[in-house]
Amino acid sequence: MNRRDALGRVALLMGGAVIGGDLFLSGCSTDNSKKTAKAKQKVEETLDANQVALLNEVGETILPATKTPGAKAANVGGFMAVMVRDCYKPEDQKIFLEGITKLNDASKQKYSKDFMGLDAGQRKEFLTALDAEQKQYAQTKTLEQPNHYFRMMKELTLLGFFTSEPGATQALRYLPIPGKYDGNVPYKKGDRAWAT
Amino acid sequence: MAQNTYDAIVIGSGISGGMAAKELTEKGLKTIMLERGRNVEHIKDYVNANKAPWEFPHRGGKTQQMIKDYPVLSRDYTLNETNLDFWTNEQKSPYVEAKPFDWFRGYQVGGRSLMWGRQSYRLSDFDFEANAKDGIAVDWPIRYKDMAPWYSHAEKFAGISGNRDGLAQLPDGDFMPAMEMNVVEKDVAARIKKHFKNRDMIIGRTANITKPHNNRVNCQYRNKCWLGCQFGAYFSTQSATLPMAMATGNLTLRPFSIVTKILYDKDTKRAKGVEVLDAETNKTYEYFAKVIFVNASALNSAWVLMNSATDVWPEGLGSSSGELGHNLMDHHFRAGAHGDAEGYEDKYVFGRRANGIYVPRYRNLFGDKRDYIRGFGYQGSASREGWSREVAEMSIGGDYKDALTEPGKWTMGITGFGETLPYHDNRTYLSKTEKDAWGLPVLVMDATIRDNEQKMRVDMMEDAKEMLEKAGLKNVNTYNNGYTLGGGIHEMGTARMGLDPKTSVLNKHNQVWDAPNVYVTDGAAMTSAACVNPSLTYLAMTARAVDHAVSELKKQNI
Numbered sequence: 001m002n003r004r005d006a007l008g009r010v011a012l013l014m015g016g017a018v019i020g021g022d023l024f025l026s027g028c029s030t031d032n033s034k035k036t037a038k039a040k041q042k043v044e045e046t047l048d049a050n051q052v053a054l055l056n057e058v059g060e061t062i063l064p065a066t067k068t069p070g071a072k073a074a075n076v077g078g079f080m081a082v083m084v085r086d087c088y089k090p091e092d093q094k095i096f097l098e099g100i101t102k103l104n105d106a107s108k109q110k111y112s113k114d115f116m117g118l119d120a121g122q123r124k125e126f127l128t129a130l131d132a133e134q135k136q137y138a139q140t141k142t143l144e145q146p147n148h149y150f151r152m153m154k155e156l157t158l159l160g161f162f163t164s165e166p167g168a169t170q171a172l173r174y175l176p177i178p179g180k181y182d183g184n185v186p187y188k189k190g191d192r193a194w195a196t
Numbered sequence: 197m198a199q200n201t202y203d204a205i206v207i208g209s210g211i212s213g214g215m216a217a218k219e220l221t222e223k224g225l226k227t228i229m230l231e232r233g234r235n236v237e238h239i240k241d242y243v244n245a246n247k248a249p250w251e252f253p254h255r256g257g258k259t260q261q262m263i264k265d266y267p268v269l270s271r272d273y274t275l276n277e278t279n280l281d282f283w284t285n286e287q288k289s290p291y292v293e294a295k296p297f298d299w300f301r302g303y304q305v306g307g308r309s310l311m312w313g314r315q316s317y318r319l320s321d322f323d324f325e326a327n328a329k330d331g332i333a334v335d336w337p338i339r340y341k342d343m344a345p346w347y348s349h350a351e352k353f354a355g356i357s358g359n360r361d362g363l364a365q366l367p368d369g370d371f372m373p374a375m376e377m378n379v380v381e382k383d384v385a386a387r388i389k390k391h392f393k394n395r396d397m398i399i400g401r402t403a404n405i406t407k408p409h410n411n412r413v414n415c416q417y418r419n420k421c422w423l424g425c426q427f428g429a430y431f432s433t434q435s436a437t438l439p440m441a442m443a444t445g446n447l448t449l450r451p452f453s454i455v456t457k458i459l460y461d462k463d464t465k466r467a468k469g470v471e472v473l474d475a476e477t478n479k480t481y482e483y484f485a486k487v488i489f490v491n492a493s494a495l496n497s498a499w500v501l502m503n504s505a506t507d508v509w510p511e512g513l514g515s516s517s518g519e520l521g522h523n524l525m526d527h528h529f530r531a532g533a534h535g536d537a538e539g540y541e542d543k544y545v546f547g548r549r550a551n552g553i554y555v556p557r558y559r560n561l562f563g564d565k566r567d568y569i570r571g572f573g574y575q576g577s578a579s580r581e582g583w584s585r586e587v588a589e590m591s592i593g594g595d596y597k598d599a600l601t602e603p604g605k606w607t608m609g610i611t612g613f614g615e616t617l618p619y620h621d622n623r624t625y626l627s628k629t630e631k632d633a634w635g636l637p638v639l640v641m642d643a644t645i646r647d648n649e650q651k652m653r654v655d656m657m658e659d660a661k662e663m664l665e666k667a668g669l670k671n672v673n674t675y676n677n678g679y680t681l682g683g684g685i686h687e688m689g690t691a692r693m694g695l696d697p698k699t700s701v702l703n704k705h706n707q708v709w710d711a712p713n714v715y716v717t718d719g720a721a722m723t724s725a726a727c728v729n730p731s732l733t734y735l736a737m738t739a740r741a742v743d744h745a746v747s748e749l750k751k752q753n754i
Contacts, residue, residue, distance in 0.1 A: 061592060061593070062592040062593075062596075062597075063592075063596070063597040063600075064593065064594050064597065066594045066597060066598050067598075068601065070597070082253055082254070083254060083257075086253075086254060086259040086260065086261070087254055087257055087258065087259050087260060088260070089260065124592065124593055127592050128591050128592055128593070131591045131592055132591065154592070158583060158584065158600070159255060159584075160255075162582075162583040162584075162600070163249040163250055163255040164250045165248065165250045168248070168249055168250065171597070171601045172583070172601055174248070176246070176248065176418070177416050177418055178416065178417040178418065178546060178547035178548060179416050179417065179547070180417060180546070180547050181375060181376055181417045181545070181546065181547035181548075181549045182376070182545065182546040182547060183376045183377055183378030183379055183381070183382075183545050183549070184378060184379040184382075184543055184545070185543070185544050185545060185546050186542060186543070186544070187541070187542050187543055187544035187603070188542065189602070190602065191544070191602065191603075192601050192602065193580070193582055193583065193601060193602055193603040193604075194545075194548075194582075194603075195249065196249060196419075196548065
């Protein structure tokens, strides 16, 4: 409705608080900023092209092209690089970067190939298992415990895709100037949701 | 000196300052409006108003750098990349928190009228009589009948959409056609009406016009108000008061003008003008006028008065009562409930309504009696969940994606907005040590909510749950996300009106008792907070005070 309502609407993603915490809403402690400023943890300025390509494939596996474009068409890999660089705290940046390695290591262990070497079926099987792992972890995780890297990747995939031009205008419906309000229009299964 | 002399000076250009300028200039007074921040030109400077979500690199979120730069703003939704330019630079303008206090400011032409929530309600005599009846603080020196014609005046000019709901505690006004409730809200409202005596859910009354008005285009249902609106559909200084004031030919607008003090003349016992520090050049200027309107927002209006200390009043102009800077109030919120509405899967909405529902106060009214005094109203809305929801039984892949491209279940949430009491000990004062970027003393905030508000918050949760459950919602959960004074962005009370110069800063016409040609007509003037959004009251109060000032000038009383 009004400005206050923004609180409940964007703070939660996938049924939980947004990682980075401060992406859309902090609402809690503000001392984090000081900690961040002090932290000298060195992270790469941004991700390299191979990493972005990998993240695009991870994203595409989470949200593939169906009858509408998928996450790769929205370059969610590039989006993740920007978000991790600018919006994540140093400790979360570290988890994310290490997560890319962990993801490939786990893939090699299971399939003897890194993620890019997997076929579509294997990728889906692999990330489905990873998602189950992060969900399991989220159930018992306390606020202080580190975030799971795959939850970060999935969150950023959703955010990056559904707020992108292909995501908002093709997978969803986007209308910059509705011009009127109708609070009771028919809806039938399959109709796309409004992007905003 | 001649070119620095006007009939009237207005300090501040936000909701009340803009209204003061409009009313003064329309009555023929040559007026200068002094604004401490930069100019923001209507439409031209709404740089993000037409951007699509994907044009924001962080999709509206906040970066670590922003959090570092804006530690106060980052405490809430207020810090975001879509309208960052409208919020005050915290490094240049710090303040001291003797107790935690959220102060979200907008230092620019238009002030917070650019980002305000636009909910517009009249106070009623339940509010104006409350202090007297409860025997706390001081009595309001005015009653509803004094304000009613000015509320009408303000509503007709600003353009407030709403229904005439016929509720004693929330007087009807001169409204534009109301916005519409959605299908779920309508049913919830009907069920609340059926189950509860004296509880009503109405559509919000909002300063968004629903038909063309004064060269402004009616609301286009984009719900992007706080980026600035190229249609001028919501009331702001830029869309409404400033063009009117400019059209008279009587207004001079001076941005980058920090008013450091009001110049007081001991002999005439009147203010003669103000001292201005140019925020860009650091040069000092003086401006002179017969009447001064102080509209710098509650805390900064108190700051100007306090910083205008003289040997006559060492604690500041208007300090003789000992109440200047005291009785700091806000509205406490972030407690309520939400639940799921089932059975509406074949219904959706078209358009983004920049408004929600409102449940007017019912506690401690109509014979109800609680273990606290005063009450609260609820704001809220019903909507269908979007892509950020959890989808049960689904993980990743094409089916998951396609499920997220459809709307989710209907949910409805309501949040209480409660009255805070005017406690003398809740106050702000000038720091003796801390200075801002211009070397001016900063404010110290020393205020907190107390027992009355804490007790009320329990009801804000439990009542919300009860109402939503009775209205048929499922999985209803309460929440109390905590609240720090100031977070409601409704600062009030720091130069209160009253009947007695010994216990109040302003008289019933908003004149400073100690300098009657100085009027304070923003939130500082509030004697009690009521529980409704206060800005409409500032508009009405300002128009009323200008009318008085002009009449007094004619009679040569000031």
